[in-house]
Amino acid sequence: MYRFLIIFITLFHFKANAQYTRALGGMYFPGFLYAHTADARNLEAHIQGFEVSYSQINNTGKAWSNYYRDAEVSYNFLFMNLGNPDITGKIYSLGTNFNFNIKGNANSHIALRMGTGLGYITQKFDFYNNRKNMAIGSNINGCIQLGIYYQRKLSPKIYLKSGIGITHFSNGSIRVPNLGVNMPSIFLGLQTRYNYKNVKQDTTLKPVKQSKHLLLFNYAFKEKFTAKPRVFNIFNIGYRMTKSISPVRDWYFGGDLVWDATHPYSHDLKNPNPRVAIDNSTEVGILIGHQYNIGKLSFLTDIGLYIINPYQTKYFSYQRLGFRYRFNKNWYANGTLKIHFGTADYFEWGIGYGFNKIKLK
Template identity: 25%
Template sequence: MSSPCLRRWKQAAFLCLSGFGAHAQDAPAAPAEAPRMPLVVGAYAQGSIIMAHTYAIRHLVASHPTGFEINLQRQTTGAAPWHGWYKFPKVGLALTYYDFHNPVLGYAFAASPYISKSFSRGEKHDFSFRLGTGLAYLSNPYNQETNHKNTIASSALNATLQFRFEYDYALTPHLALLAGVGLNHFSNGATTKPNFGVNLPSVVLGLNYHEQRHPVQVNPYAPAPEDVGHVFYNVSTSLGFKQRTEGDKQKYLVNSVTLAVGRRMNRKSNLLLGVEGFNDRSLKATLDDTTRAGLKQPDVKKAGVFIGHELLFGRLAFDSHLGFYVYAPYKSSTPYYERLGLKYHFTDLLFGAIDLKIHRGAADVIEFKVGAKL
């Protein structure tokens, strides 16, 4: 039997350790360290049709393009706060080959970084939407002497936009069947003409290999950044080049200057309001060709106001702007314009962006932008 003194010592030690454990449980826990992002490798076949979105390409819609895609993606696990805010999306790179089965169009090769957001994720299934953009090489661009029927694209290097709904179903712990429907778009943004672009609605079927299908995901409720609700200012300038007509091979400089005020609305969004000025030198060339001798030419410079939205993924943002011209003496386009683009913050101060400026659904110019956030 133990002595009364020893029993009292044991009781005191137990109470002390119990109290320490209670205080430790009450203390706020540090954010868990995110595990490594597992790899997913996919191989898919694609079957498509060519949309006749304009009369000028109707002679090219008879074929049914087929393609093959190699896909490399990572499942986010919480290393950055935005992973949890977007319910742990996948990020990846798609390498795509297309055969148009038409000697006028030839082949296409594309590389598209993308992000994939799940709508429904279970033990054996994952239904998601993926959005990506990148660069494409078209083997048979328009040539006035040798390939004048290809009105889709007149340059070998093009931009590509891809979106797709995908359903991934587990066959084994590592192997899954993938089925999807989506759209692939190729265009050079009117850098050279003709440039009606091509839209390829597609069905996709293939296999995915999951290194780890259900990895541990940490920090799902990462706190909102400190700048939510704060106002900021952007100043930027851009340049691009465009061809006026198929007959005029010269590339004309297009540049702009933008001043904007913005507000971080929440973890995912910025709203912006701004003013900007444009100088499109191809408009001056058009006036020189069409204005009668001795008549005064209108000013080709334009000024606009816009409202914009930025969808934020860490340092990367997807931009969408709607603008209205408030100064446009030369009426060369619609009174409004849109912009879609990708923006990346190299530092807290400096950013770069690639934007596609659009008039009523038709590409006007691809803009390369640099700026500062103040």
């Protein structure tokens, strides 16, 4: 009787069945380079891209796999021809994507795709040889991908994927110019699966619980002025209050206090040494955001409004995309790209301290 009880409990907690756990895929990306500012209109062109990927599928044994249906963790190589060989050239990129089912079943569903990586762009701005490229100031650039696609099972091993998405490359103003390039596209691809074996789904695993309150301390630097580049340091103190809506999803609310000395320089372009002080270099913003939690890693998106925006040198609203990694109960690493409607402001990196209660005496 005792042995029977042990076997019953084991079968109840672990659902075992044979599944494919690995996959190889290929994707074709036809699209266009979209000019989000007047300075980049000469770069507009039809683009083509190709991607090959290796994916981990049926990620049983991970707590988050109980909540993300048909999730895939993919590692990819991306090639893109930007349509202007002498001005923008080509892109070679390595990255990772996280994809999961948002509507449908394992055989036919709609999935969300989120990705990041690093890319090498063959043609960048050069004051003497390539002044027409006012979008990219460095060869190495960060990549962010967002997309939604339909996946259909064609055979036990073969799956069809088709959808729409956008790919963004920029260097976060580490080098000027840095308008970045945004490329909406459709995509069509096939995936073949392999490594067929028995897998066990542990339904007792629980995802990492996020802190209710979070203090952030971030640093960034960026260049300004194409003719005579100058580096500026940026410091940010932030607060986030998190509201869980599922074991792996959270809304958060908060604010930012930022020191950015580029404001007086952008306001008075004729003055090489304007007055820089707290009153003309301090930003204050409030924001709302959302995060997907995948184990200790979180993917972030938020949108904020400036309460204080010196000289109105930036748009009234800002957005962020990025990640946060939890080291332990209290400490986090933070890395995000701050943008203004498609134009990158800067990459910021830092640490965070999380806690669950505010004690008032």
